[in-house]
Amino acid sequence: MAYKPQYGPGTTQVAENRRKQMNPEYKLEKMRDITDEDVVLILGHRAPGSAYPTAHPPLAEQQEPDCPIRKIVAATEGAKAGDRVRYIQFADSMFNAPSQPYQRTYTECYRFRGIDPGTLSGRQIVECRERDLEKYSKELIETEMFDPARIGIRGATVHGHSLRLAEDGMMFDMLQRCVLGEDGVVRYVKDQIGEPLDRAVEVGKPLDENWLKAHSTIYHSLVGTAYRDDAEYVEYVQRIHSLRTKYGFMPKEE
Amino acid sequence: MAKIERSQKLFLKALKEKFQGQDVESETTEFYKFGGLKQSPRKMEFMKASRAIEMDRGISMYEPERCHLGGIPLGQRQLMTYEVSGTGVFVEGDDLHFVNNAAMQQFWDDIRRTVIVGMDLAHQTLQKRLGKEVTPETINEYLHVLNHAMPGAAVVQEHMVETHPGLVDDCYVKVFTGDDEMADDIEPQFLLNIEKLFPAKQAEALKAAVGKSMYQAIHIPTSVSRTCDGGTTSRWSAMQIGMSFIGAYRMCAGEAAVADLSYAAKHAGVIQMASHLPARRARGPNEPGGIMFGLFSDIIQTDRTHPHDPAKASLEVVGAGTMLFDQIWLGSYMSGGVGFTQYATAAYTDNILDEYTYYGMDYIKDKYNVDWKNPNPDDKVKPTQEVVNDIATEVNLNAMEQYEQFPTLMEDHFGGSQRAGVMAAACGLSTAIATGNSNAGLNGWYLSMLLHKDGWSRLGFFGYDLQDQCGSSNSLSMRPDEGAMGEVRGPNYPNYAMNVGHQGEYAAIVGSAHYSRGDAWSFNPLVKICFADPSLKFNFAEPRREFAKGAIREFMPAGERSLIIPAR
Numbered sequence: 007m008a009y010k011p012q013y014g015p016g017t018t019q020v021a022e023n024r025r026k027q028m029n030p031e032y033k034l035e036k037m038r039d040i041t042d043e044d045v046v047l048i049l050g051h052r053a054p055g056s057a058y059p060t061a062h063p064p065l066a067e068q069q070e071p072d073c074p075i076r077k078i079v080a081a082t083e084g085a086k087a088g089d090r091v092r093y094i095q096f097a098d099s100m101f102n103a104p105s106q107p108y109q110r111t112y113t114e115c116y117r118f119r120g121i122d123p124g125t126l127s128g129r130q131i132v133e134c135r136e137r138d139l140e141k142y143s144k145e146l147i148e149t150e151m152f153d154p155a156r157i158g159i160r161g162a163t164v165h166g167h168s169l170r171l172a173e174d175g176m177m178f179d180m181l182q183r184c185v186l187g188e189d190g191v192v193r194y195v196k197d198q199i200g201e202p203l204d205r206a207v208e209v210g211k212p213l214d215e216n217w218l219k220a221h222s223t224i225y226h227s228l229v230g231t232a233y234r235d236d237a238e239y240v241e242y243v244q245r246i247h248s249l250r251t252k253y254g255f256m257p258k259e260e
Numbered sequence: 261m262a263k264i265e266r267s268q269k270l271f272l273k274a275l276k277e278k279f280q281g282q283d284v285e286s287e288t289t290e291f292y293k294f295g296g297l298k299q300s301p302r303k304m305e306f307m308k309a310s311r312a313i314e315m316d317r318g319i320s321m322y323e324p325e326r327c328h329l330g331g332i333p334l335g336q337r338q339l340m341t342y343e344v345s346g347t348g349v350f351v352e353g354d355d356l357h358f359v360n361n362a363a364m365q366q367f368w369d370d371i372r373r374t375v376i377v378g379m380d381l382a383h384q385t386l387q388k389r390l391g392k393e394v395t396p397e398t399i400n401e402y403l404h405v406l407n408h409a410m411p412g413a414a415v416v417q418e419h420m421v422e423t424h425p426g427l428v429d430d431c432y433v434k435v436f437t438g439d440d441e442m443a444d445d446i447e448p449q450f451l452l453n454i455e456k457l458f459p460a461k462q463a464e465a466l467k468a469a470v471g472k473s474m475y476q477a478i479h480i481p482t483s484v485s486r487t488c489d490g491g492t493t494s495r496w497s498a499m500q501i502g503m504s505f506i507g508a509y510r511m512c513a514g515e516a517a518v519a520d521l522s523y524a525a526k527h528a529g530v531i532q533m534a535s536h537l538p539a540r541r542a543r544g545p546n547e548p549g550g551i552m553f554g555l556f557s558d559i560i561q562t563d564r565t566h567p568h569d570p571a572k573a574s575l576e577v578v579g580a581g582t583m584l585f586d587q588i589w590l591g592s593y594m595s596g597g598v599g600f601t602q603y604a605t606a607a608y609t610d611n612i613l614d615e616y617t618y619y620g621m622d623y624i625k626d627k628y629n630v631d632w633k634n635p636n637p638d639d640k641v642k643p644t645q646e647v648v649n650d651i652a653t654e655v656n657l658n659a660m661e662q663y664e665q666f667p668t669l670m671e672d673h674f675g676g677s678q679r680a681g682v683m684a685a686a687c688g689l690s691t692a693i694a695t696g697n698s699n700a701g702l703n704g705w706y707l708s709m710l711l712h713k714d715g716w717s718r719l720g721f722f723g724y725d726l727q728d729q730c731g732s733s734n735s736l737s738m739r740p741d742e743g744a745m746g747e748v749r750g751p752n753y754p755n756y757a758m759n760v761g762h763q764g765e766y767a768a769i770v771g772s773a774h775y776s777r778g779d780a781w782s783f784n785p786l787v788k789i790c791f792a793d794p795s796l797k798f799n800f801a802e803p804r805r806e807f808a809k810g811a812i813r814e815f816m817p818a819g820e821r822s823l824i825i826p827a828r
Contacts, residue, residue: 024717100670101287106717125725127676127718163329167718168674169337170289170667178291180336181329200329225715228664229287233715234263234657243714244649247707250732251645 011116015242020231023223027105027113027151034149038210045144047207048159050197051092051136058136060088082120084135091122094143095131095198096157097164099177102222102230103156104213109223113151118142129164147209150221154192155212158183161199175212184209261654264626266619274343274610275668277350284668289338296335297324302352303334340672342609344808345575355811356609357601358587362817363798363810366482367580368588369818370798371533371559372546373485375494376786378529379435379474382505385520392509396445399435399474402508403450406433409500411481415507428481430797430818436477436789438470452477457792458780459567465780466789475531476501477790482797482818491544494532498525531786533559537752541594548589553763554698554747554783556581557771559791561801568633570775571617574689574768579608580803581764582681585751590760600760606678607765608804612669613682615662620655620690630694635778643691643700651694652687652704656711659683677720680728681761684708688769693776698746699736701769706731720761727755727762746770747783 013025026032043054052059062068065086070076098106105113107130111123114132121142122133134142146152147159155176158166166178174186183196193206213221225233233240275284282289297303303324310322324333341350358364379399386392409415411431412423436452437443443451454463454470478497485493502522506513534550537543543550560580563573582604591599607613624630627650628641641647663670663679673679687708692701709728713719719728734755737743741754747770749756751763774782781788791800797818799806809815 100716108713108717108719124722125718126721127680128674165674168670168676168679170287170671172291173288175288178337180332182292224717225660226664227661228667233660233711239714240653240657240711243710244653244707247710247732248645248649250730251703251706251736254733254737255730 013116014239016236016239018225018231018236018239019220020222020225021236021239023104023221024109024112027109027223028116030117034145034151036148037150037152037213038148040144040147040207040209042140042144044207045140045147047203047205048147048194048197048209049092049094049140049143050161050199050201051090051139058084058087058089061090062088064088082135082138084138085120087135087137089135089137091133092136092139093131093133093161094139094146094159095129095161095164096146097129097160097167097177097179099156099166099171100168100224100226101156101171101177102215102218102224102226103167103177104153104218104221104223105151105157106224110146110151114142117145128167129160152209153213153218154184154209155186156218159194159198161197163200186212261650261657262627263654263658264619264623266622268615268618269662269666270611270615270618271662271666271669271672274350274612275666275672277343278340278610278672279338279668282668284666287667291337294335294338296333297339299335300339300352300354302354303339306354342605343611344804344811345579345608345611345614346572347805347808349805349808349812351808351811353602353605356605356807357599358583358592361807361810361815362813363806363815364583364587366798366810366815366817366819367800367803367806368548368584369482369485370479370796370800371551371584372490373431373480373482373493374533374790375478375497375546376531376790377476377478377494377497377501377525378531379476381524381529382501382521383474385517385524386505386509389517389520390509390511392511396442398508400445400447400450402504403433403435403447405508406476406501406504407450409504409507410478410497412484412500415503416513423481424823426823427483427820429820431479431481431484432795433476433478434793434795435474436470437472437474438467439472439474440467442472442474452789452793454789457789457794458564461778462564462567462780466785469781469785470789475786475790477793479796483821485546486819489544490534490546491536493546494526494530498522498530501525531784533787541752541757543593548584548593549751549757551584552748552750552783553767553770555787556584556767557774557782558784558787559800560771560803561788561792563771563775564788564792565801567635567778570632570635570693570772571614571621571689573775574693574772575608575614575617576801576803577768577771578613578685578764579807580800581767582607582761583764583803583807585763585767586760589751589763590758602675603677603681603760604764606673606675607682607685607761608807610672612673613685616655616659616683616686617689619658620651620686621693623654623658624651624690624694628694630776632693632776635776637696637777637779640696640777641694643695643697645703647695648691648700648703649707651691652707653711655687655690655704656683656708659686660712660715675720676716676718677724677761680709680712680720680724681765683712684728685765685768688765689772692769692773696773696777698770698773701773702735702746702766703732705765705769706735720759724759724761727759731755746773 013028411428414420532545562576586604684705688701688705691704
């Protein structure tokens with residue numbers, strides 16, 4: 007029988023949101039338009055319009071070893087071209103940001119190819135070939151995975167995920183890479199590493215509280231859904247723990 | 261699991277002091293208006309001191325307004341003070357870095373410079389091989405000689421250099437025995453009096469464990485163990501012990517029996533505070549990585565002075581352990597650099613872990629009738645998986661909810677590793693205190709980690725997550741190189757060797773299982789007695805209070821050098 011992913015347990019809206027983001031058959035809702043050039047500016051890895059720097063010649067131009075794995079796994083466009091490996095990193099507020107670190111990693115693993123995600127408490131990084139990265143980044147910023155106020159694109163000095171929000175609803179960023187304008191639009195004035203941009207990059211208006219609460223992927227008893235209220239989820243984690251305790255990593259039912 | 265009512269929030273006082281004039285339950289605040297470093301008197305002191313140093317040496321130094329993020333200094337949000345838990349003392353974070361805190365330094369100095377050496381082997385050699393008489397009088401005379409020699413004085417030689425007593429005043433030797441009659445005959449200045457130092461029940465158990473044997477609790481000079489290393493302690497002490505026996509018992513300095521005394525003092529009769537480490541970590545004995553968790557929980561003495569509060573006793577171990585294992589061992593010995601102070605301090609500041617742990621105490625009393633204020637082995641709950649899961653889940657959910665309900669609390673513990681260590685510690689301590697089983701406590705720790713990770717979709721830093729996501733599978737394992745009883749695990753246990761925010765808490769979980777049973781010791785009765793000594797520079801019954809004293813610059817350490825340097 008073919009494996010059919012279940013994308014996690016839970017009976018609450020949070021659990022359902024998590025499953026939707028992970029499930030590649032679910033089409034993520036597009037919330038805003040970001041141009042390719044704007045993505046390149048925020049990432050800060052190359053100047054818009056410049057050629058992709060390479061780490062090796064295109065695969066077609068070099069002798070590939072006779073490797074069965076290479077016959078099974080098709081190279082991504084970035085790998086074919088020999089692009090460098092670069093990154094995008096997100097900081098997600100615990101106040102109902104629509105995605106959260108492990109959720110991002112799981113989602114990216116289901117939806118993208120050729121990636122190397124890293125998951126921490128205050129940030130989540132994903133690395134891959136540069137042209138693949140730009141494509142994935144665009145999806146991560148344009149869709150329901152992103153909110154301009156509660157999620158920051160931050161290469162370093164990411165501090166903010168657990169802090170109270172500013173009075174205007176923005177998550178703290180020591181470098182103030184993005185600012186909320188009087189017109190209600192958030193603009194990046196620095197790239198993700200904190201270098202000032204020649205022109206501001208618009209990423210749209212912050213989503214409202216009701217939308218955020220309805221699309222959140224974090225349990226939170228004050229501003230969203232209490233973890234305690236998802237008994238199925240808690241029981242599932244207890245079960246995993248019990249099976250690992252008794253059987254290591256070859257769990258079986260008693 | 262079911263939430264229980266608990267109106268007392270031990271962390272509220274700290275939050276209100278840290279965030280003065282603000283609603284500690286509000287989700288919003290203001291940023292970028294605090295004047296950066298100027299909000300911290302300590303940082304301003306650093307800048308002033310640095311300017312003077314630069315003028316003196318002509319080399320630049322502390323320049324945060326230039327060097328931090330290319331001109332954006334710390335303090336774009338409010339820089340917080342911290343209350344050292346259980347003390348009511350508020351300090352700046354900088355004052356809890358071990359370089360800035362003399363009490364923290366002395367805590368580790370006092371452990372590293374300590375060995376325990378049995379006297380029975382030496383006495384047998386003296387009596388059986390050399391025909392010497394060993395009596396309380398000769399032992400007292402030997403102790404006079406030894407307390408002359410141990411700091412670095414000559415006893416049988418001519419024309420020898422010696423150490424200045426003013427530089428080594430922290431060095432001395434006391435003895436202890438389980439034999440009341442013998443103890444009565446030892447000069448009080450040299451005796452660790454078990455009867456007087458311990459509650460009656462603990463004293464009885466300790467004396468029975470020691471029996472008629474006699475042990476020397478030896479503390480070599482702080483300056484020596486700092487200049488050399490922990491491995492020096494047994495060597496320095498053994499050399500001075502050998503010379504003292506020669507002097508006190510009128511032995512020939514070169515006779516073969518001296519080798520027996522040396523062997524006993526250096527190897528057969530010595531108890532190190534820590535075992536040596538493998539080559540890739542390259543440390544001798546008496547260095548932090550070799551301290552077993554059971555032994556560490558015996559070093560801390562709060563269960564002796566507060567026998568009816570196993571939670572407090574455990575929280576003191578957390579404070580002491582995170583300071584030693586996170587700030588000093590992993591933070592500087594292993595990782596290098598300025599270290600991991602704020603990982604560690606989260607566990608012993610602002611009464612946050614204290615609140616979560618006492619919630620656990622209320623829960624085990626309410627649900628399992630564990631009379632935790634009256635430690636005894638009889639009311640402990642059988643450590644089934646169901647019980648572990650129940651206690652750890654409830655304590656963990658409560659902790660998560662507290663962070664959520666008080667956004668300033670979340671801001672206080674702004675890093676996921678801080679929160680993970682604190683929540684898991686509360687779960688582990690509650691489970692261990694309920695069951696009296698250290699491995700059950702460790703298992704509770706790992707369930708907390710999994711619940712935390714799935715609830716908030718985050719945990720700690722990259723490496724942090726490794727051991728915590730596979731810990732369920734080894735917490736009850738006894739297979740070599742994969743598992744062990746909690747008591748004999750330590751900072752170099754395979755799966756524990758790399759991560760901050762764990763080892764002090766593990767030590768406390770191990771200790772708490774014994775404190776809750778009313779045991780007189782966790783792993784080694786001799787170590788328990790040795791660190792009950794009121795003459796030690798550091799008070800091991802109140803490590804958090806001592807650290808607070810260090811932070812406000814009221815702790816007087818050993819290691820004096822002003823006698824031999826120019827006056828300022």
